[in-house]
Amino acid sequence: MMWTEAQEIPVRQETEVLVAGGGIAGVAAALAARREGARVLLLEKSVLLGGLATNGLINWYEPLCDGKGEQMIFGLAEELLRLSIRYGDHTLPEIWRDRTVPPDKTKVSPLKQDHIGGRYGTYFVPTLFQLLLDELLLKEGVELRLDILAARPHMDGERCAGVICECKSGRELLPAKVVIDATGDADLFYRAGAPCDQGQNYLSYVAHLWNTPNPTHTMKHRRWIACGSDLHGNGHPDNYPTISGLDNEEITRFVLDGRRMLLDRLRETECQIKDLALPSMAQLRTTRHIRGTSIMSEVDQGKERSDSIGLIGDFERPSQWYEIPWGTLYCNGFPNLLAAGRMISAQGWAWEVTRVIPACAVTGQAAGVAAAMMARRGVSAQSLDVKVLQEGLRSQGVRLHHYP
Numbered sequence: 161m162m163w164t165e166a167q168e169i170p171v172r173q174e175t176e177v178l179v180a181g182g183g184i185a186g187v188a189a190a191l192a193a194r195r196e197g198a199r200v201l202l203l204e205k206s207v208l209l210g211g212l213a214t215n216g217l218i219n220w221y222e223p224l225c226d227g228k229g230e231q232m233i234f235g236l237a238e239e240l241l242r243l244s245i246r247y248g249d250h251t252l253p254e255i256w257r258d259r260t261v262p263p264d265k266t267k268v269s270p271l272k273q274d275h276i277g278g279r280y281g282t283y284f285v286p287t288l289f290q291l292l293l294d295e296l297l298l299k300e301g302v303e304l305r306l307d308i309l310a311a312r313p314h315m316d317g318e319r320c321a322g323v324i325c326e327c328k329s330g331r332e333l334l335p336a337k338v339v340i341d342a343t344g345d346a347d348l349f350y351r352a353g354a355p356c357d358q359g360q361n362y363l364s365y366v367a368h369l370w371n372t373p374n375p376t377h378t379m380k381h382r383r384w385i386a387c388g389s390d391l392h393g394n395g396h397p398d399n400y401p402t403i404s405g406l407d408n409e410e411i412t413r414f415v416l417d418g419r420r421m422l423l424d425r426l427r428e429t430e431c432q433i434k435d436l437a438l439p440s441m442a443q444l445r446t447t448r449h450i451r452g453t454s455i456m457s458e459v460d461q462g463k464e465r466s467d468s469i470g471l472i473g474d475f476e477r478p479s480q481w482y483e484i485p486w487g488t489l490y491c492n493g494f495p496n497l498l499a500a501g502r503m504i505s506a507q508g509w510a511w512e513v514t515r516v517i518p519a520c521a522v523t524g525q526a527a528g529v530a531a532a533m534m535a536r537r538g539v540s541a542q543s544l545d546v547k548v549l550q551e552g553l554r555s556q557g558v559r560l561h562h563y564p
């Protein structure tokens with residue numbers, strides 16, 4: 161049975177760039193658009209920024225380097241990594257600590273997390289990172305609305321004229337010149353009718369456990385307690401269905417079964433439990449991502465792209481790299497809607513490489529700069545000159561190509 165609702169909705173003042181979702185991608189998009197001179201409004205359905213990286217307790221920032229002592233990822237991805245460890249404990253290897261000197265390559269270790277010569281990645285304290293994200297965004301003049309759901313796009317033909325939102329004060333229409341979907345789930349693209357692909361998740365659950373009587377170096381003692389599957393499906397319970405993460409009852413089951421596995425595990429553990437933190441969002445690696453104008457795949461590994469909007473490395477395979485095509489951030493027929501983060505257009509292992517924290521910052525930054533330019537020039541994603549976009553990204557410190 162269906163019911164049709166007719167309702168008058170208050171319309172707020174138009175913004176230039178509206179970003180839906182305050183995960184790493186949304187934060188990077190909002191900052192980049194603001195630095196490019198746009199008026200920016202960022203909407204987040206929870207009350208804390210950072211998405212999976214903070215609310216989801218995924219506090220391992222995958223590396224910015226190639227595993228051989230060369231940095232590959234720059235720009236906001238690096239700035240946010242540094243922010244995440246400004247005050248809290250961390251595990252950044254020694255060779256990467258002082259960025260005024262190049263890393264000592266004689267000390268590079270093949271291990272990702274070696275204390276001296278490991279890769280340019282780190283654990284961070286999620287709560288401190290959240291406080292610093294608030295401060296940074298507000299200082300730079302990004303307008304923030306928390307506890308607000310970007311429910312659906314308001315379409316005017318092909319254009320997305322704004323976003324219809326639900327919050328405590330009711331329903332509102334927030335008009336915008338350009339909209340960035342950084343929901344992680346492509347909520348706005350999907351509801352606008354854009355082509356999207358769905359993923360499937362194995363059952364897994366990560367919490368943080370502290371179990372030391374004498375905490376000196378907290379990161380040694382605050383550790384992931386992971387239950388169920390790894391990212392490849394090893395450990396997924398027999399006969400348990402995989403999860404799309406797009407159905408509310410399924411998400412509820414995924415979260416509750418994860419917590420049940422954790423509790424069973426804690427009951428079995430020998431050590432005395434001191435403290436525990438649980439994620440406040442469903443830890444779904446993949447839900448929905450757009451099928452954009454370009455689809456990045458494994459054949460793009462190691463390939464130079466003249467339309468690159470950012471260089472990223474493969475977090476599992478040292479030395480492998482991708483130049484992300486501009487067309488992975490938009491779909492033909494949706495001129496002012498851009499994607500950022502784990503929902504961009506990529507498939508297979510290439511998608512896995514784009515969904516980790518630094519890569520989400522890279523695509524967020526690209527979407528932000530592009531959105532500001534599109535809003536200012538009144539042009540669509542398709543007609544934005546990629547060379548001009550690349551110039552804007554370079555001036556924000558982004559590295560576009562593997563070979564200079």
Ligand SMILES: Cc1cc2nc3c(=O)[nH]c(=O)nc-3n(C[C@H](O)[C@H](O)[C@H](O)COP(=O)(O)OP(=O)(O)OC[C@H]3O[C@@H](n4cnc5c(N)ncnc54)[C@H](O)[C@@H]3O)c2cc1C
Binds near residue numbers: 205209515518
């Ligand atoms: C189990 C697991 C382990 C992982 N391990 C690692 C790791 O070790 N290292 C690593 O770098 N990466 C890891 N990742 C991947 C990484 O954490 C995420 O892919 C990345 O943080 C996603 O960032 P995002 O901004 O694209 O999306 P998200 O973090 O999902 O952010 C989306 C934000 O949008 C908000 N939102 C959603 N819908 C709406 C809406 N309609 N309106 C308003 N707000 C909305 C959400 O509340 C959220 O804050 C892991 C992921 C998982 C699930």
